[in-house]
Amino acid sequence: MTHLSVNLNAVAMLRNRRSVPWPSVTGIARIALDAGADGITVHPRPDERHIRRTDVFELVTLLRQDYPGREFNIEGYPTEDFLTLVERAAPDQVTLVPDDPLQSTSDHGWNIEANRAVLTPAIERMRQAGIRVSLFINADPAAPAAAANVGADRVELYTGPYGGSLKPELQAVHLEALRETADAARAAGHNARPGQGGLLVNAGHDLNLVNLPPLKQAIPDLAEVSIGHAITADALIYGMAETVRHYKIACA
Ligand SMILES: CC(=O)[C@@H](O)[C@H](O)COP(=O)(O)O
Numbered sequence: 001m002t003h004l005s006v007n008l009n010a011v012a013m014l015r016n017r018r019s020v021p022w023p024s025v026t027g028i029a030r031i032a033l034d035a036g037a038d039g040i041t042v043h044p045r046p047d048e049r050h051i052r053r054t055d056v057f058e059l060v061t062l063l064r065q066d067y068p069g070r071e072f073n074i075e076g077y078p079t080e081d082f083l084t085l086v087e088r089a090a091p092d093q094v095t096l097v098p099d100d101p102l103q104s105t106s107d108h109g110w111n112i113e114a115n116r117a118v119l120t121p122a123i124e125r126m127r128q129a130g131i132r133v134s135l136f137i138n139a140d141p142a143a144p145a146a147a148a149n150v151g152a153d154r155v156e157l158y159t160g161p162y163g164g165s166l167k168p169e170l171q172a173v174h175l176e177a178l179r180e181t182a183d184a185a186r187a188a189g190h191n192a193r194p195g196q197g198g199l200l201v202n203a204g205h206d207l208n209l210v211n212l213p214p215l216k217q218a219i220p221d222l223a224e225v226s227i228g229h230a231i232t233a234d235a236l237i238y239g240m241a242e243t244v245r246h247y248k249i250a251c252a
C-alpha cells in the first residue's frame with residue numbers, strides 16, 4: 001500500500017484570499033484524516049503565500065494529539081529559517097526541495113552533486129533531530145545513488161512532467177523514466193547501506209486520480225504520494241472526505 005499524504009497548500013491559499021480564518025486548514029486536515037489519509041504535507045514558502053508558520057504548529061499539534069501514527073511531512077528549501085522551523089515542529093519527514101523563494105511552484109529536483117555543500121549538513125542536522133529526510137529528485141536514474149551518498153533516507157520523484165503531460169505517448173516516456181529511477185533507488189539504498197534495505201521512493205506533483213494508477217502499476221512499492229492541487233480540485237466537486245476515499249483506493 002502506498003501512503004497518501006494530503007498536501008494542504010491549496011486550502012491555505014484559498015483561506016488567504018481574505019482576512020478570515022476559513023476554510024480552516026486544521027479543519028480540512030481533520031476531515032482528510034478522518035477519511036483515511038495517512039498523513040499531511042505542507043510546503044511553507046518564505047512569503048507565506050499559502051501555509052503560514054502558525055499552520056505548521058497547529059497541524060503538528062492536531063496530528064500528535066488526535067491522530068498519533070499519522071505522518072507529518074514538511075517540504076522546503078533548506079535555509080536557516082526553514083531548518084529551524086522544521087526542528088521546532090519536529091515532523092516525521094522533511095522533504096528538501098531546491099526551490100527559489102520567488103518560484104511559483106516546484107518545477108525540478110535537486111542537482112545533488114552541485115548542491116552537496118548545502119545538502120550534506122542540512123541532512124545531517126535533520127537526522128540528528130530524528131527527522132527522516134527525503135530529497136526531491138528528477139526522473140534520473142543517477143539521482144538516487146547521489147541522494148544515498150549525501151545521507152538521504154528517501155527520494156521523492158518529481159512527477160510534474162509526467163502528471164502535466166497531456167499527450168499519452170509523452171506521458172509514457174516520462175513514466176518509464178520514473179520507473180527506471182525507482183529501480184535505481186532500490187539498488188542505491190542497498191549499496192549505500194548494506195543490509196538496511198533500499199532507498200524508499202515517494203512521489204509528487206500534479207498527480208491525480210487518472211495518472212496515479214499507472215504510476216502505481218509502474219512502481220508497485222511506491223512508499224508515499226503527496227497530493228494537493230488535484231485533491232483540492234476534486235474536493236470542490238465531491239467533498240474532501242469522499243475525495244480522500246477515492247485516492248486511498250487508488251493508493252491501495
Ligand atoms: C515539492 C512539490 O512537489 C510541490 O508540489 C509543492 O509542495 C507544491 O507547492 P505549491 O503548492 O506551492 O505549488
Ligand SMILES: NCC(=O)COP(=O)(O)O
Nearest residue numbers: 204205206226227228229
Ligand atoms: N510533493 C508534492 C506535493 O506535496 C503536492 O503537489 P501537488 O499535488 O499540489 O502538485
